[in-house]
Amino acid sequence: MAVLYADVIVPRHIAKAFTYLVPPTLAQTIAIGRRVLVPFGRTVLEGVVISLSNHLATEIKPASLREIRSLTPDGQVSALSPALFELSRKIAEYYVAPWGQCLRLILPPMATRKTSPTRYVATAQGRAALEAGLCPDYLKPTLDRIARRTPGILSSTLEPTRQGNAVRGIDDLINKSWISLIPSNNTDVELQKPSRKLTLDEYARRTPVDGAPLTETLPTVDASWKAHVAHGLHGNQMRKLVLHAPWEHRLSRLADAIQQAHSMKRSTIVLTGEIVRASWLRQLLSRLTHLQITLARPSSESRRWQQSQGQTPSVVVGTRSAIFSPLRSIGLIWVEGEEDPALKEPREPRYHAREVATLRAESERALVVLSSSHPSLESRFDTEAAIHYVPQEVALQPTIELVDLRNESVGTLLSHKLVRALHDALQNHAKIVLFLNRKGYAGTLVCRDCGWVPRCNSCIVPLTYYREAGRLTCRYCGRADRLPDLCPLCCTPRMSPVGTGTERVEAEVRRIFPQAKIARLDGDTLRHSASAHALWEGARSGAWDVLIGTQALFCREPLPRYGLVGVLQADSGLHVSDFRAAERTYHLLVDAANLACPASAGGRVIVQTRLPTHHAVQALTSGDPSQFYSAEFAARRLLDYPPVCHLADLSVTGNDPRIVEEAAKRWGAELEQNACEQEALTVLGPVPAIHRRQKGRQQYRILVKGTTITALSRRIHASVQKMEREHHKGRLKFVVDIDPIENG
8 A cells, every 4th residue: 555645734823734644544534624633742733634645745754754643533523524624724815824723713622522531540559659769760750740639630631642652651550550540520521611701601691681672573674685685595606795774673684584594494604793792692583583593602512513403404693703613505694793893803813704704605605794783894885795774764863962072161071961961861760871982080190290191011001090999000901000199200299180981970970960870881890790790680671870881881782772872072082093993983973872762752862072073973963874984985095094905914023122123124125025916015114012912022013005805915925934934033923913903
């Protein structure tokens, strides 16, 4: 039999594949796409076979090759879906990431399989042998490791990750009666995720649907929508549809699309940004469609879906990772809240679920629906997408009033008009929401004499002032510091808060209305699941007279309507150094206004701003989204920002500032060099990064613009490989983020 060689990709930050010998016992069963266990250094990793050959590359010596250990363990599916396998390759190309890292997205994690019901425990004779020095050197490390843990070590933690001699060492230890193999107390234990995430997951499972709209209260689905969906599902190619509508209309259309796909025996994937919102959607869709809906959690076992699915269509609802669910015959991929930043993976390969949904739909020939009450500009002006716009009914819109803060006294938090409206609403027992997208008491402190501002030593940004806790905290790295008694520069005690946060709003409202029941809902009060659950229950049931909150108000299921909504500083987000500042401000203003009752029921929205003529504010007051989109797109086109182009955020990090700066300049110069057939790229920078998460590490950033994503990714891929070869001993880290979300 001819010698067979396999190229294997391992899930590590390594771009190349590794060549292994295929043992004769696997020659008949191994194939491209099969999952295998391979020796890698001192451990064993799970990899995927990407090619097979009887010939070896000339630069590889046969004597240096190691054999594949085995296919994946029994009970796991050892062959990847060809569609998912190809999807991982496309993601690697699009996001300029090692293919091995992208394979992690589609591989069912080995850590979720059930552990062995047996443990290795050191006996009294074994412990005595260790103390007396009677244990041979080749057995001592294993015996010492087992003896260090009183309950012993699960056998599954040793056997799959050790070489053959270590396993024989286990047999020798058992024969000497130095260790024993005993049954585990818990035979169904699964390796779990950290407790904090598990607590949030439990909260998601117990989120009730009380007060959720019933089928008969949802808007009816119009014939044009049904035709759009039917056309997309019956087509023989990927189709994309942008749904711009209030959430009630989106929900009824989602249920209709799922039922249409189900009638054609095709599966559906529904994506959303937060797990608690996904849980709410699952429960609601189960009632609306009368179908079995699966909530996809990151810890779910993919093989369970494969084994239980068969030919029955499935509906899976989950966060961004649910796009890799191993479903067959996918007809519909629905991205709910497609502009949500949570759909962007913050770690390598830094994919965006919205774009991956399109990539997967291309291979599945499925319909992609990008759904939102305020679509992103990338989706709104996507030339491949059809737009389905459902305006808010005039009878359901609240009265929107503007307050020009330029006509108020300096430092005004609550205008006279808003205070009068608060008083009237409390008198009429109407519920109130005050929205300000900044937590804490104030933005920071400042010395009124010399202007000194306390900053984080690592991140360089001003520390946020929390009056209630009496501390200064960095909003990036979480570093906390005590309040200074004196200014360290001029030694005066004249330290004053600057800016406004929700904590300060709460203090002011309590001072003016001491009898009102007030709650604050922001990132600080929602940090612990128990308090978060109580706050959300109170918000849903109307237990609070005044609810003060940040954008956390919009991250879960929709809240009930309120009689008065006050937006305290509508333009605060416009001053952030991010080209998406106006877009995000508009999204928040729309979400805040959507919390108000119709004008016929007394619903009012009071917007306080110093920029009443800004197109984001004007579009809100006029109720015409096209006013915002046309003005914002014109500005993006003038400045050459997405969706006119694609962006790549590149960074170089290292300990030596001189080497980091030189490498960043070299990288930027490399990208600016164009061959005659190459597309020209716009390179901005490099510049030092103000926000550095790792103390003592220098970071430089480069922003690259390109017209087509294919050319941009290809050029960056070639350049980063060259930079990593040149600086492989320089301890520099090169990071690529294609289509970044955070640019501030």
